[in-house]
Amino acid sequence: MDRNFTRLLDLLTLVPRHGKLSTPQLHQRLRARGHDVSARTVQRDLEELATAYPIECDIRSKPFGWGWAAGAPHLSLPAMDWSEAVSFQLLSTYLHGILPDSVMDTLRPYVEEARRKLAQHVPGMPLKRWPERVRIIPPGPGFVAPKVPRPLHATVTEAVLMGCKLAIEYRAFDRQRAKRYVVSPLGLVQFGVVFYVPATFDGHGDVRTLKLHRMLRAELLDEPSGIEHFDLDAWLEAGGMGFGGQERIRLVLRLFDGMGERLKETPLGPDQVVVEEAPGVHRLEVTVIQTVQLERWLWGLGNSVAIVAPEALRGRMHDALISAIGRLSYSQYRFSAQTDIGKN
Template sequence: MTKRSDTLETVLLVVEILRRIPRKPHWTTASQLHEQLTNCGFNRDLRTIQRQLEMVSSQMDIECNNTAKPYRYRWLEHTQGLAVSYLTAQESLLLRLAQEHLRDLLPAHLMRAMKGLFEQANRTLGPGGTAKLEREWPGKVRVVATSQPLLPPKISPPVFEQVSEALYGNFWLWLDYENAKGRSSEIKVMPLGLAQQGSRLYLVCRYPDYDNERILALHRMRSAKASTLTFTRPSDFDLATYDDKGNFGFGDGSQVYLRFQITEIAGHHLQETPLSRDQQIESAAPGWLQVSATVVDSALLDRWLRGFGADVQAIEKSDVEPTDAVRDADDIPPAS
């Protein structure tokens, strides 16, 4: 394959820079663009990006705020910026769905880096575009609630940005945190994972000198600041395994052997969607089923059982070996 010339490489670099320069009221800097381009595979030094920005801002409708360093750049008001037809209708649809459903699960800087792509996808799927069937698709699919829907709690954008950046870069994180009882603490944590549960976001973390995990609600974080100090991510932690053990179920992660009786009508779905791999269903009294399974004991399990009302009876639980998980604990150790 023929190697691309330096001229073509420079042209592609300039195009990528122009695509990432935001419109009013947002600004970007050479350092921010350098980081985005490095993530995209453009291995150029910061000075090269600065030179290209100086050139394009002098030749195109790009505003440069040079009143203080670092200089900031954006397209002038009423300009269209640069739209390059890289995205097909199908790619635009995937980006639209990703923007809608993953906005709280991606690092803030990656969402900013993809802003130009999201805008291009929205233009492709807009009323003036030709992608009629793709434009209609988001109205044909929906993620529906499995319980009473609630409005999401308010999360401070600066808090989310600092939390996601600390999680992304393996930085220690300083928090001003207020727990469910209204007790505030200034704490230092090692961010390990971010989980969305219904309308809420939770940070899985560890405290200094502790080897067990805690779960903190992002909406209870009054302030957050990512440190410049990194940590080595624990090799014994895996977010998927942590979830599989039921730690997001408002419990301590301990398992129980559950037995209960349920009416045939109410329990029919358990034959299609079992509680666990070892679930057993047998006939009980006429019109009733006997169900047994090893499950994680939690408030969610109890709530689920209560939801059947009189259709569930004879509930029994036998203990299984517990774990040491803690959820939003009140015994927050002092910050080091």
């Protein structure tokens, strides 16, 4: 087989069906796939491919870009089967947002082909209906996802994909105005309906967590981010998405209403031990990372849990509970008093 064949095939799949990519951009993505050739070679390849396939170079504005001609037929070798069609349909439903826009642009023709295939009326094909019979639902309320402009999402995911720095305008939760920063994005994490970007700020070595929807603008910079030296899994295991906290604690809980039996099915950690003390009452011990997320989860258990240890955590939860009771009493008194005044 001609050693150039796989390069030409990969290049053809990288040419976007919607929008355009410049020769340097296509060159960069081709190198990411393991093809170590010059930008000039890529340009010659594109010109050669354009003689056989309906791809064209848009020279109306700089930078010039390559794309498929409008209405160009989709090429699929070999034809998509039912398993592939179902897989692409589920991918577009559940991985939307977590994949780089450049990847989704590449996959879009396959997703469209999958939808056309699944729309066919074929009796006796159970797999065709699989996407209608599976769902992923959030463990909490069904929050509405914050809006992230598509160009912004595309720029950030491209920076993560290619390992480049970003110049961003970011508005923190407690700030009225956005500030400009140069950051090194080190990954993309979806938590519920929100996307987070672990990143380091220029001049600082600590990893901070940025919310994607709080970025107002993002510009891709031609500077390496150092993402290849970052271990996303290790960062997460150290409590990165717990909004800080690396201290490991020995958590001891007394669980009521059968909650202990439920946590046997989904343990909090590999060393978890659950002992029944009375019918429906269990003592649980496990080593976990002390995070805000842990405390929020404990709050969610309500009166089904009593914290035995550590003492510091039990004290914080106790103080927070007293504060909540105080606010509830104050709200009831204040608004009931206002109602009485209104009646008089």
